[in-house]
Amino acid sequence: MQGAIEEGRLRRLLSSVKRPSRYIGGEWGSGPVKEGEDLVRICYAFPDLYEVGMSYLGFQILYPLTKSLPYADAERVYTPWPDMEAAMRDSGTPIWALESKRPLTDFDAVGFTLQYELSYTNILTILDLAGIPFRSSERGEEHPLILAGGIGALAPEPVAPFIDAFMVGDGEVLIPEVLKCLHGLKGAKRAEKLAALAAIEGVYVPALYDGSKKIRRRIAEDLDGAFYHTSMIVPNTGIVHDRVAVQVFKGCTRGCRFCQAGIIDRPLRERSAESVCEQVKGLLASTGWEEVGLLSLATCDWNGLPEAMEKFAPMLADNQIKLSLPSLRVDAFSVNLAAGLESMRKGGLTFAPEAGTQRLRDVINKGVTDEAIEAALDETFSHGWDRVKLYFMMGLPTETAEDLAGILDICNRAVSIAKRHKRRGDVNASVAGFVPKAHTPFQWEAQASIAELRERGRGLKSSLKNRKVSLSYHEPEQTFLEGVFARGDSRLAAAVEEAWRRGARFDGWTEYFNFDLWTAVFADLGIDAAGYTAARGVDDKLPWDHIDCGVTKDFLLREREKALAAVTTGDCRGGCNGCGWQGRTKAKGCPHVEN
Template identity: 60%
Template sequence: MKFPEFDDELWPLLAQTSRPSRYAGCEWGPVAPKKGGKGDLVRFCLAFPDVYEIGMSYVGFQILYSLLKKQPLADVERAYCPWVDMEHLLRSHKLPLGSIETDRPLSAFDAVGFTLQYELSFTNILTMLNLGGVPFYSEERKEQDPIIFAGGPGALTPEPIAPFIDAFCLGAGEILLPKMVAVLSETKGMKRSQRLETLAHIKGIYVPSLVNAHQDGDAVHFSSALSLPIKRQIVEDFRGSFYPEELIVPTANVVHDRVPIEIFRGCSRGCRFCQAGIIYRPVRERTVEEIVNLVSNLTNTSGWEEVGLISLASCDFSGLTELLQKIEPIVNGKGIKVSLPSLRMDRFSVDLAASLEVMRRGGLTFAPEAGTQRLRNVINKGVSEEDIEYALNAAFSHGWDRVKLYFMMGLPTETEQDLDGIVDIALHALSIGKSWKRRTNIAVSVAGFVPKAHTPFQWEPQNSIEELRQKGQYLKSKIYNRRISLKYHEPEQSFLEGVFARGDRRLASVIALAWEKGARFDGWSETFSLQRWFEAFEEKGIDPSSFNLRSREEKEGFPWDHIDTGVSRDFLWREREKAIQGLLTPDCRWSHCHGCGWQSYGCQWSQGGVH
């Protein structure tokens, strides 16, 4: 629902938009804004730089919203990026972008926090700032302007948007936001520069204006009066860690329309392409009893008919079988279905999926990632030919007739034989389905590989647009059977993502110029235009390929060297060297500690046991 604190002039405009539900604010669960209160109350706006249905599917917003609501010195509302039709309407009617709860303009908040989930949402941040009446650049903001901060995985590679952000939260919001609330409340009335200096003394807060970036060609070096690098903060013990007692439930359809319950955080499988697997280490689990209680309480209060047990690799939860047994009577009694969003490609995962009714309604999705065993060893995927055989046979034997397979093209050391392997696996999957007398359909999705910071492949070049397109077309030319569909991600977006994934502060001026030229929702194919970006790069005299198409030296100064994720650069280099040799690194949870860096901080797995 809306809480009418401001005159709502949006309602007459909603019928003119493609999806009015994005702006109507018709929800169950949001708490009314706090009225009046002391002058030290800090008003936050959590801002998601994409449309409502995507932002509302992000579990982090639910956690942080509820966390801030419980802070005595804080209140919180939310804002999402308006689609291009609503942006036009807001501008033509001279209306500011405000929160979904009260339409309070972004400029009227004490602090506005952006979630950085995807590099191609950077221009949406500028759209929201501009519509909300906030200057783009931190150095141009006045004393009355809100503090603009940002968190999420993108905060660990912050430099491309550093000039736009006053402070980055590196790591867990559950740890950092209460400390920010205290500082922002205590420093009300002080100069903006003093407030930022005080924020910078919180462990895990990065204030770009207090850190100098020295450009040496393509290399970057950092200096500051503050201690560098700045270390990511984590919830050390996940047992009993904060989780909402109630959830905001939208009346409109959203991407993930379910009760989301984070059963554990982190991943130790060590896939060398996966940034999330590095930056969310170490693995920390909730207890089975805690999760059972969350399932019971949140299904009672939300009305959702599905529960998602979410994590980076849900099937790796050590108590999963016990958990499913204990929640079975709860969900069956309420007619609620359970889903596991991430499945391994093995028989255990498929058998488990077969026991979950919600997963039997559609097809199964697997991610072999590479077409040959050699290349899967390079990326440390840990999926063998036998695993693929077992998983596919198990899937079709349990009655599925649709399987989706995810792959990447452009991986380091890739050859034509590896591409042919993608086609071979698809054909083999079709053959196995036929052997089980299934009317089989195989959907193959191939994404262009983007090397990411804080991974073993941060030193590697990305394939060019032309190379990725040629590979995608080559794969499509190999598919003749109508039971197999193959789609590949358009390489232009992968190219731009690669630029920002390892970019530095020079890119901020390019982002601003591209926005002025009309760049919006660059992650959406219907609004994306690479030509705008190339024009912006050319006008700023910056070669985008210098960020993503070249190999890097082992000791090169990276634009993220002042950020410490907890995983050491030496470990990443060792993993890169093992990748070139095709050597595997087994999961440390089931083998032994590999010295990634977290053992120095008391990682439970390096100490030999589960907490």
């Protein structure tokens, strides 16, 4: 135990960097640190900036959950911005947990969330500043266990050498079991702890995995009965999403073939309107926030939404609370729903047609017709909005020049509809390069090359003639690197480590991303990075095959065949599509499992 970092030392550090509020802790709703020598102490680590990590709902759930456990306590740490990293190195100050100001080596475990592939080098920044060896094999009894969870834990191999144990599935289920296990082994040897963790269903310990059985993803089956947060940490500074956030359901029934979250997070599990409303009331009272976000992959699909809106109405009016729906469907119903919310009257609405033609939307099973797009835009401008933001992808399987031209057609159509309603009609189109992800029907497909994505992006911009439309496309190099790690194996860990040693930081941030550095690292290590973005054979062994997300390979192959034939699959609320969850769970809310 090193004890808390001396206050004067911290003050000198904080006075030397911008935005010291990122590092001081003491936020409303955080702490206090629990007392007790026998507690299991975990520091939740988000491998990105404070403003990003504080917007992550997962920590807002796991933090109070852990503090509610009689045998555990939680603190937090985020990746320091490069100015603070430099100041810490110059002064020899280890990274500290926000609550107690103790270094991370004072904890029993450090728990990382894996939300985005381009944050992997930031994991190493935190470990290095803590004085913890990068690789599990190099850690001793004096080091905390390094845990990881989140969506990245379902394709874990690129960072597997750095992680002692992955938690595959819902943290609400796994965290209590993992921490109770560690509490019972307080003072035991590291090897004994890892062996005990490996025996828990849903926990993957790379060093002990023998391939005898798959790691099965764990889920919270009844969201009303599972833990949900009644308090939140209110940040010290502005963050990306500054609001009360409540998850109304997990999963998605629409089956978009490109969407990893929609496939992985099955089956559908809904919360009742009553429990959501009670939670929102409590959170508003305890935080003072004036905006509420109802979160899910498609909030407008929540069966409890009409009842919740009715229950919210007097509370919103009496307290001047704003309600936001971050995920709108491309249809008139969603627009009309948004039109009734004062908080959404400002600015513009955001829709994601994803592809420019009906054929390609059928390939990806987006479930959005040309007529629905037309109706959504018509309702948007008729209700008085002046601008819309439209999200598309390029590089989708079977994409043609006609599909790309369709992106501009939709944008131009939006301007024409706005003009018909005598609205200004500003259209902001954002086009991202498609990245095939593990556990989706497109996991075997080739990813478009950097040159192809750049050519298509430039072609869209050069073909754009309408001054009311602005169009941007994501950097192809970042898309390429994301694709490498999205379907990568453990050999990439060496590249992450070497890139970090050469200065790679915050690779998801354009101002710090250095593709030449990564290119040199791959070349020097003899890694064929492009090979990871190439097509895979359906019988090939994939780096994530040992992870069972609940959806079967047969289902993914059927969906792939239908995609290549541009045949759609219906919303599974209307009939089971046989994804593999039927009969495997008693999840409350999914209409096609045992209830």
